[in-house]
Amino acid sequence: MKRDYAVIGLGRFGGSICKELSSEGMQVLAIDSDEDKINEFKNIASHAVIADSTDEATLKELGIRNIDHVIVAIGDNIQASILTTVVLTDLNIKMITVKAQNDYHEKILNRIGANQVVHPERDMGKRIAHNIISSNILDYLELSDDYSIAEVKAGSKMSGKTLIDLDIRAEYGCNVVAIKQGKDINVSPAADEVIKGDDILIVIGADKDLSRFEKHLVIDR
Numbered sequence: 755m756k757r758d759y760a761v762i763g764l765g766r767f768g769g770s771i772c773k774e775l776s777s778e779g780m781q782v783l784a785i786d787s788d789e790d791k792i793n794e795f796k797n798i799a800s801h802a803v804i805a806d807s808t809d810e811a812t813l814k815e816l817g818i819r820n821i822d823h824v825i826v827a828i829g830d831n832i833q834a835s836i837l838t839t840v841v842l843t844d845l846n847i848k849m850i851t852v853k854a855q856n857d858y859h860e861k862i863l864n865r866i867g868a869n870q871v872v873h874p875e876r877d878m879g880k881r882i883a884h885n886i887i888s889s890n891i892l893d894y895l896e897l898s899d900d901y902s903i904a905e906v907k908a909g910s911k912m913s914g915k916t917l918i919d920l921d922i923r924a925e926y927g928c929n930v931v932a933i934k935q936g937k938d939i940n941v942s943p944a945a946d947e948v949i950k951g952d953d954i955l956i957v958i959g960a961d962k963d964l965s966r967f968e969k970h971l972v973i974d975r
Protein backbone atom coordinates (compact mmCIF):
# COMPACT_ATOMS: atom_id res chain seq x y z
CA MET A 755 0.00 0.00 0.00
CA LYS A 756 1.40 3.39 -0.96
CA ARG A 757 1.40 6.11 1.61
CA ASP A 758 2.28 9.72 1.25
CA TYR A 759 5.14 11.36 3.07
CA ALA A 760 6.80 14.74 2.94
CA VAL A 761 10.40 15.26 4.00
CA ILE A 762 11.39 18.84 4.78
CA GLY A 763 15.14 19.48 4.83
CA LEU A 764 17.37 17.26 2.72
CA GLY A 765 20.60 17.21 4.76
CA ARG A 766 22.25 13.87 5.55
CA PHE A 767 19.40 12.76 7.83
CA GLY A 768 16.39 14.01 5.82
CA GLY A 769 18.07 12.99 2.57
CA SER A 770 18.59 9.47 3.83
CA ILE A 771 14.94 9.20 4.97
CA CYS A 772 13.80 10.49 1.59
CA LYS A 773 15.98 8.00 -0.30
CA GLU A 774 14.91 5.05 1.84
CA LEU A 775 11.16 5.84 1.65
CA SER A 776 11.43 6.31 -2.12
CA SER A 777 13.34 3.06 -2.60
CA GLU A 778 10.57 1.32 -0.64
CA GLY A 779 8.13 2.56 -3.28
CA MET A 780 6.55 5.33 -1.19
CA GLN A 781 5.35 8.60 -2.66
CA VAL A 782 7.56 11.31 -1.19
CA LEU A 783 7.30 15.07 -1.47
CA ALA A 784 10.80 16.47 -0.84
CA ILE A 785 11.08 20.10 0.23
CA ASP A 786 14.19 22.21 0.71
CA SER A 787 14.96 25.91 0.42
CA ASP A 788 18.24 25.08 -1.32
CA GLU A 789 18.03 24.67 -5.10
CA ASP A 790 21.09 22.37 -5.25
CA LYS A 791 19.46 19.95 -2.82
CA ILE A 792 16.28 19.88 -4.87
CA ASN A 793 18.27 19.17 -8.03
CA GLU A 794 19.96 16.32 -6.20
CA PHE A 795 16.61 14.77 -5.18
CA LYS A 796 14.42 15.49 -8.20
CA ASN A 797 15.07 12.02 -9.64
CA ILE A 798 14.77 10.29 -6.28
CA ALA A 799 11.56 11.67 -4.71
CA SER A 800 8.20 11.66 -6.50
CA HIS A 801 8.17 15.46 -6.22
CA ALA A 802 11.00 17.78 -5.17
CA VAL A 803 10.21 21.42 -4.56
CA ILE A 804 12.23 24.48 -3.59
CA ALA A 805 10.30 26.14 -0.76
CA ASP A 806 10.67 27.80 2.61
CA SER A 807 8.76 25.54 4.97
CA THR A 808 8.19 28.28 7.54
CA ASP A 809 5.75 29.90 5.11
CA GLU A 810 2.25 28.51 5.74
CA ALA A 811 0.81 29.70 2.42
CA THR A 812 3.56 27.91 0.49
CA LEU A 813 3.02 24.64 2.34
CA LYS A 814 -0.73 24.89 1.71
CA GLU A 815 -0.11 25.46 -2.00
CA LEU A 816 2.04 22.34 -2.06
CA GLY A 817 -0.93 20.36 -0.78
CA ILE A 818 0.78 19.41 2.46
CA ARG A 819 -2.63 19.00 4.11
CA ASN A 820 -3.23 15.89 2.01
CA ILE A 821 -0.13 14.23 3.40
CA ASP A 822 -0.50 12.02 6.48
CA HIS A 823 3.08 12.03 7.70
CA VAL A 824 5.57 14.89 7.49
CA ILE A 825 9.20 14.57 8.59
CA VAL A 826 10.97 17.81 9.55
CA ALA A 827 14.70 17.25 9.18
CA ILE A 828 15.97 20.81 9.48
CA GLY A 829 18.91 20.55 11.83
CA ASP A 830 21.03 23.62 12.47
CA ASN A 831 18.35 26.22 11.99
CA ILE A 832 16.36 25.51 15.16
CA GLN A 833 14.13 28.52 14.62
CA ALA A 834 13.08 27.26 11.16
CA SER A 835 12.50 23.78 12.58
CA ILE A 836 10.22 25.13 15.34
CA LEU A 837 8.33 27.49 13.02
CA THR A 838 7.80 24.71 10.48
CA THR A 839 6.46 22.41 13.22
CA VAL A 840 4.04 25.12 14.40
CA VAL A 841 2.77 25.60 10.84
CA LEU A 842 2.28 21.85 10.42
CA THR A 843 0.37 21.50 13.70
CA ASP A 844 -1.81 24.48 12.69
CA LEU A 845 -2.55 22.65 9.44
CA ASN A 846 -3.60 19.56 11.46
CA ILE A 847 -1.10 17.19 9.88
CA LYS A 848 -1.83 13.75 11.36
CA MET A 849 1.75 12.69 12.06
CA ILE A 850 4.70 15.05 12.46
CA THR A 851 8.18 13.63 13.08
CA VAL A 852 10.88 16.18 13.86
CA LYS A 853 14.62 15.88 14.25
CA ALA A 854 15.85 17.61 17.41
CA GLN A 855 19.28 19.17 17.63
CA ASN A 856 19.53 19.17 21.43
CA ASP A 857 17.47 18.44 24.57
CA TYR A 858 16.05 21.96 24.79
CA HIS A 859 14.93 21.84 21.16
CA GLU A 860 13.33 18.43 21.87
CA LYS A 861 11.39 19.82 24.84
CA ILE A 862 9.99 22.68 22.75
CA LEU A 863 9.04 20.36 19.89
CA ASN A 864 7.11 18.11 22.27
CA ARG A 865 5.39 21.15 23.78
CA ILE A 866 4.25 22.55 20.42
CA GLY A 867 2.70 19.30 19.25
CA ALA A 868 5.26 17.23 17.35
CA ASN A 869 4.03 13.62 17.48
CA GLN A 870 7.49 12.11 17.37
CA VAL A 871 10.80 13.75 18.17
CA VAL A 872 13.96 11.98 17.09
CA HIS A 873 17.50 12.70 18.15
CA PRO A 874 19.60 10.59 15.78
CA GLU A 875 23.08 11.73 16.83
CA ARG A 876 22.39 11.19 20.54
CA ASP A 877 20.66 7.84 20.01
CA MET A 878 23.33 6.55 17.66
CA GLY A 879 26.01 7.71 20.11
CA LYS A 880 24.33 5.68 22.87
CA ARG A 881 24.03 2.58 20.70
CA ILE A 882 27.63 2.75 19.59
CA ALA A 883 28.82 3.34 23.17
CA HIS A 884 27.04 0.16 24.33
CA ASN A 885 28.54 -1.77 21.43
CA ILE A 886 31.98 -0.43 22.32
CA ILE A 887 31.56 -1.60 25.94
CA SER A 888 30.87 -5.09 24.63
CA SER A 889 30.61 -6.46 21.13
CA ASN A 890 27.92 -8.75 22.59
CA ILE A 891 25.63 -5.72 22.96
CA LEU A 892 24.36 -5.52 19.41
CA ASP A 893 21.81 -2.75 19.70
CA TYR A 894 20.34 -0.44 22.28
CA LEU A 895 17.07 1.34 21.67
CA GLU A 896 15.75 4.01 23.99
CA LEU A 897 12.02 3.70 24.78
CA SER A 898 11.80 6.64 27.16
CA ASP A 899 14.18 8.60 29.40
CA ASP A 900 14.53 5.61 31.73
CA TYR A 901 13.61 2.48 29.74
CA SER A 902 15.32 0.77 26.83
CA ILE A 903 15.44 -2.37 24.77
CA ALA A 904 18.78 -4.12 24.34
CA GLU A 905 19.66 -6.72 21.77
CA VAL A 906 22.43 -8.89 23.18
CA LYS A 907 24.32 -11.98 22.10
CA ALA A 908 23.94 -14.66 24.78
CA GLY A 909 27.67 -15.41 24.86
CA SER A 910 29.55 -17.68 27.23
CA LYS A 911 27.89 -16.58 30.48
CA MET A 912 24.36 -17.53 29.37
CA SER A 913 25.16 -20.40 27.04
CA GLY A 914 23.73 -23.77 28.15
CA LYS A 915 21.44 -22.19 30.75
CA THR A 916 17.67 -21.72 30.78
CA LEU A 917 15.76 -18.56 31.63
CA ILE A 918 14.83 -20.29 34.91
CA ASP A 919 18.53 -20.85 35.71
CA LEU A 920 19.37 -17.26 34.92
CA ASP A 921 16.30 -15.84 36.69
CA ILE A 922 16.79 -12.54 34.83
CA ARG A 923 13.47 -11.01 35.88
CA ALA A 924 13.99 -11.57 39.61
CA GLU A 925 17.74 -10.91 39.63
CA TYR A 926 17.88 -7.89 37.34
CA GLY A 927 14.29 -6.65 36.88
CA CYS A 928 14.55 -7.10 33.09
CA ASN A 929 12.36 -9.17 30.77
CA VAL A 930 13.57 -11.32 27.90
CA VAL A 931 10.80 -10.68 25.37
CA ALA A 932 12.22 -12.69 22.48
CA ILE A 933 15.11 -14.92 21.51
CA LYS A 934 16.46 -14.90 17.96
CA GLN A 935 18.01 -18.17 16.83
CA GLY A 936 19.43 -17.74 13.35
CA LYS A 937 16.52 -16.71 11.16
CA ASP A 938 13.89 -17.80 13.72
CA ILE A 939 12.52 -15.50 16.33
CA ASN A 940 10.90 -16.96 19.41
CA VAL A 941 8.56 -14.40 20.92
CA SER A 942 7.78 -15.01 24.62
CA PRO A 943 10.35 -17.80 25.02
CA ALA A 944 9.59 -20.68 27.38
CA ALA A 945 11.35 -20.47 30.73
CA ASP A 946 12.93 -23.90 30.34
CA GLU A 947 14.39 -23.25 26.90
CA VAL A 948 18.15 -23.83 26.82
CA ILE A 949 20.00 -20.79 25.49
CA LYS A 950 22.85 -21.23 23.03
CA GLY A 951 25.87 -18.94 22.89
CA ASP A 952 24.92 -17.60 19.46
CA ASP A 953 21.32 -16.83 20.45
CA ILE A 954 20.33 -13.19 20.49
CA LEU A 955 18.17 -12.02 23.39
CA ILE A 956 15.84 -9.05 23.16
CA VAL A 957 15.68 -7.64 26.67
CA ILE A 958 13.52 -4.79 27.95
CA GLY A 959 13.97 -2.94 31.22
CA ALA A 960 14.90 0.19 33.12
CA ASP A 961 18.32 1.51 32.05
CA LYS A 962 19.83 0.91 35.50
CA ASP A 963 18.57 -2.70 35.51
CA LEU A 964 19.74 -3.34 31.95
CA SER A 965 23.10 -1.97 32.91
CA ARG A 966 23.41 -4.49 35.82
CA PHE A 967 22.22 -7.31 33.54
CA GLU A 968 24.81 -6.39 30.92
CA LYS A 969 27.59 -6.10 33.48
CA HIS A 970 26.90 -9.52 35.02
CA LEU A 971 25.68 -11.63 32.12
CA VAL A 972 26.71 -10.03 28.84
CA ILE A 973 30.10 -8.37 29.12
CA ASP A 974 32.60 -11.21 29.00
CA ARG A 975 35.61 -9.76 30.71
Ligand code: ATP
Nearest residue numbers: 763764765766767786787788806807829830831834
Ligand atom coordinates in the same frame (compact mmCIF):
# COMPACT_ATOMS: atom_id res chain seq x y z
P1 ATP B 1 22.28 16.70 8.72
O1 ATP B 1 23.17 16.52 9.91
O2 ATP B 1 21.20 15.70 8.62
O3 ATP B 1 23.01 16.92 7.42
P2 ATP B 1 21.97 19.39 9.28
O4 ATP B 1 21.88 19.59 10.75
O5 ATP B 1 23.26 19.69 8.60
O6 ATP B 1 21.47 17.96 8.97
P3 ATP B 1 20.78 21.52 8.02
O7 ATP B 1 21.84 21.65 6.97
O8 ATP B 1 20.70 22.49 9.10
O9 ATP B 1 20.80 20.08 8.60
O10 ATP B 1 19.35 21.46 7.34
C1 ATP B 1 18.98 20.43 6.53
C2 ATP B 1 18.37 21.00 5.28
O11 ATP B 1 17.26 21.80 5.63
C3 ATP B 1 19.31 21.87 4.44
O12 ATP B 1 19.44 21.29 3.16
C4 ATP B 1 18.61 23.22 4.41
O13 ATP B 1 18.69 23.83 3.11
C5 ATP B 1 17.15 22.84 4.73
N1 ATP B 1 16.40 23.97 5.32
C6 ATP B 1 16.81 24.80 6.31
N2 ATP B 1 15.84 25.70 6.59
C7 ATP B 1 14.82 25.44 5.74
C8 ATP B 1 13.53 26.02 5.52
N3 ATP B 1 13.10 27.07 6.24
N4 ATP B 1 12.74 25.49 4.57
C9 ATP B 1 13.15 24.44 3.83
N5 ATP B 1 14.33 23.84 3.99
C10 ATP B 1 15.16 24.33 4.92
